[in-house]
Amino acid sequence: MYLILLGAPGVGKGTQAKMLMKKNDIPQISTGDILRSEVADQTELGLRAKEIMARGELVSDDIILGMVENRLSMPDCKKGFILDGFPRTIPQAEGLDVLLEKMNILNLKVIEIYVPQEELVRRLTSRRICANCGKDYNISVKPLPPGGKCERCGGDIIQREDDKEATIKNRLQVYQELTAPLVSYYQGKGNLHRVDGKKSVDSVFDNIEKILLARGQ
Numbered sequence: 159m160y161l162i163l164l165g166a167p168g169v170g171k172g173t174q175a176k177m178l179m180k181k182n183d184i185p186q187i188s189t190g191d192i193l194r195s196e197v198a199d200q201t202e203l204g205l206r207a208k209e210i211m212a213r214g215e216l217v218s219d220d221i222i223l224g225m226v227e228n229r230l231s232m233p234d235c236k237k238g239f240i241l242d243g244f245p246r247t248i249p250q251a252e253g254l255d256v257l258l259e260k261m262n263i264l265n266l267k268v269i270e271i272y273v274p275q276e277e278l279v280r281r282l283t284s285r286r287i288c289a290n291c292g293k294d295y296n297i298s299v300k301p302l303p304p305g306g307k308c309e310r311c312g313g314d315i316i317q318r319e320d321d322k323e324a325t326i327k328n329r330l331q332v333y334q335e336l337t338a339p340l341v342s343y344y345q346g347k348g349n350l351h352r353v354d355g356k357k358s359v360d361s362v363f364d365n366i367e368k369i370l371l372a373r374g375q
């Protein structure tokens with residue numbers, strides 16, 4: 159299964175990608191997660207990306223494409239992968255097409271998860287994350303565990319710098335300008351499907367599974 163999960167920040171791509179990864183035993187490739195780990199490790203790339211991410215802007219297409227090419231060449235991607243947060247621009251989508259052709263992958267599917275903008279702002283401002291293992295929390299759904307420590311690893315639960323309100327507005331605007339055009343890009347190729355992201359996590363997951371099954375995956 160070769161899948162892109164498309165959608166604005168906060169639609170639930172990461173949550174669904176993790177569920178699909180568990181069920182199908184293929185990796186979730188989140189360019190945001192890769193960048194955050196580069197930032198945490200203070201690599202050269204991380205140092206360059208940190209400011210850009212904090213402003214809610216996009217890291218350059220060349221850097222991202224290099225990172226993705228490297229990740230897709232790893233053995234765990236042989237059986238398939240779920241792309242989460244990539245591609246985010248038309249040049250990235252074109253670069254991905256070239257990579258997929260080189261890898262002989264013809265059956266890419268794209269699922270857009272759609273949630274209205276006002277709901278996204280609410281979701282993103284109440285999102286929290288474990289600074290250590292990356293587990294997601296949302297205080298509008300459930301209060302944080304006692305002491306604000308992660309229930310999985312005991313790490314500190316924090317708010318991502320780019321989930322603060324000022325940055326969120328910019329991220330949503332960047333999405334509309336640079337990423338939303340990918341909907342027509344993939345529509346034109348005939349492999350775009352849409353699911354309603356306002357439904358419960360489980361029902362979004364069921365709808366994604368139905369799309370994947372209906373198409374022989």
Ligand code: AMP
Nearest residue numbers: 189190210211215216217222243244246
């Ligand atoms: P995410 O976790 O997907 O919301 O990504 C967090 C931040 O990382 C984004 O706001 C961008 O600054 C950067 N980023 C992640 N993926 C990409 C990408 N495909 N292209 C450019 N920048 C990205």
